[in-house]
Amino acid sequence: MAAVDYFITGDHEAARGLLAQIMQGQGFEVTASPLGGWNVTRGSVGATVWLGAFAGRDKQRLEYTMQFFDSDGMLVARLARTSGAGALGGAIGVSRSASVFTELDQAIGQDLTNRGLLANALHHP
Structure with a gap:
């Protein structure tokens, strides 16, 4: 599992709203998960099942999660x-999932940095 922890200063609810906006701006849908985090998804399950990686970059189903914690x-x-994210698209799909994840990470990090809200980011391979 690859993960990135963003340490965000300021109001927690405002930061959550900003994170949702950033991800939606990248084409993702953000929905609440049962444990209080979010499911972050993009693309079509049907198109990905039928076409695999040929569904294309925007139609391939990608699923990530976001969890929230408090630290000091x-x-x-x-x-x-x-x-296994992107596995429905085969090897190309898995590679695309990793690439899009990196792009989403960069978009989040850049926006939070530009706003002076990012205290730190830890990347986990």
Whole structure:
């Protein structure tokens, strides 16, 4: 599993709203998960089942998660990708999932940095 922990200063609810906006701006849908985190998804399951990686970059189903923690008053938002993410698209799909995950990580990190909210980011392979 690959993951990134973003240590975010400021108001926790405002930071959550900002994170949702950033991910939606990258084409992802953000929905609540049963444990209080988010499911972060993009693309079509049907298109990916039928076409695999040929569904294309925007239509291939990609699924990530975001969990939230508190660390010394800072919000920690963990974006994670399981090792099999994109597997419906075969080897190309898995590679694309990793590439899109990196792009999403960069978009989040850049936006939080530009706003002066990112205290730290830890990447886990």
